[in-house]
Amino acid sequence: MIELSLIGIGTGNPDHLTRQAMRALNAADLILIPRKGASKADLAELRRAIVAEVVTNPATRIAEFDLPVRDESVADYRQRVDDWHDAIAAVWAQTIADHLGAAGRVALLVWGDPSLYDSTLRIAAxxxxxxxxxxxxxxxxxxxxxxxHAIPLNEINGPVMVTTGRRLRDEGFPPGTDTCVVMLDGECSFRHLSPxxxxxxxxxxxxxxxxxxDHGPLAEAGPRIIxxxxxxxxxxxxxxxxxxxxxx
Incomplete structure (x- = not known):
């Protein structure tokens, strides 16, 4: 059967790789590298650089594939994402079959951690x-x-909300917490908050x-960050x- 390792690589800095990640990469028969188009070619190159630096197993092969583009014309956001994940899973399956067949070890490098605001686990399912x-x-x-920034994530005995730019824009600062971490925000959604x-x-x-x-009071730092x-x-x-x- 296929054994699939989803390997967190931090922000692409090879120094962020754990020893466990290095072992998993070297144990793989096949490493998958997605390509996201010319505008994001650096992302594939970062993955290639990590593999070149840490993989010493000569039997490990690399297969690159073009990542499907999400169809933004689909009105329902959840359906749009589900269709996109289906398309990605199909490309994974075909790439694995073409290069490895029905058995072997496959590794996929995942930005950050596979469990936090990342859909790789949902695609693998x-x-x-x-x-x-x-x-x-x-x-x-x-x-x-x-x-x-050399700061703690939470205040003493304080909760933390992790959310997306979309929800911050639509729902405002999350109630019940004084600390909010915002991910996947391509629009600087903090602009919609009272600073x-x-x-x-x-x-x-x-x-x-x-x-x-950058950091500071939102009224001052926000325009600089934008x-x-x-x-x-x-x-x-x-x-x-x-x-x-x-x-x-």
Missing amino acids: RLHPAPRLEVVPGITSIQALTAA EGLHIWWAGFAGMPEQIT ETRAQARADHGWIMDIYLLRRA
């Missing part, structure tokens, strides 16, 4: 027959963010050589960023 699954935890973007009493800590490319950070983010996206063609909001 769509494979038939179901593979034997191994999850190798990785450093999350939340850890990279708090480390970059009074809010402090923001932001990082783009957290934990990577290109890392950029400008910095737009410039970084233009320079690189893509950006991965994350931020923490806290009430004073």
Whole structure:
């Protein structure tokens, strides 16, 4: 049967790989590398660089595939995502069959950690027959963010809400908490909040050589972050960023 290892690689910095991740990569017969188009070619190149640096097993093969594009014309968001995940699972299955057949060890490098705001586990559940699954935890973007700013994630005895830009925009600052971490926000959704009493800590490319950070009262730091983010996206063609909001 197929054994599938989902390996957390942090933010793409080889220093973020655990020894467990290195062992899993070297145990793989096949490593899958997705391509996301020319504008995000750096993402595939980062995966290639990690493999080149840590994989010493000469029997390990690499197979690249083009990641399906999500159909934004589908009105229902959940259906749009489900259809996209089905398409990705189909490409995984075909790529594995073409390069490995029906048995062997497959590894897939996952940004951050496979369990936190990542759909790789949900996509893997769509494979038939179901593979034997191994999850190798990785450093999350939340850890990279708090480390970059040298701040604790939570206040003493305080809860933390992890949410998305979409929900922050539509629902506002989550009630019942003074600390909110926002992921998957391509629109700087903090713009829709009243800035009074809010402090923001932001990082783009957290934990990577290109890392950029800013922080301060939201009213002051927010406009700077919007400008910095737009410039970084233009320079690189893509950006991965994350931020923490806290009430004073």
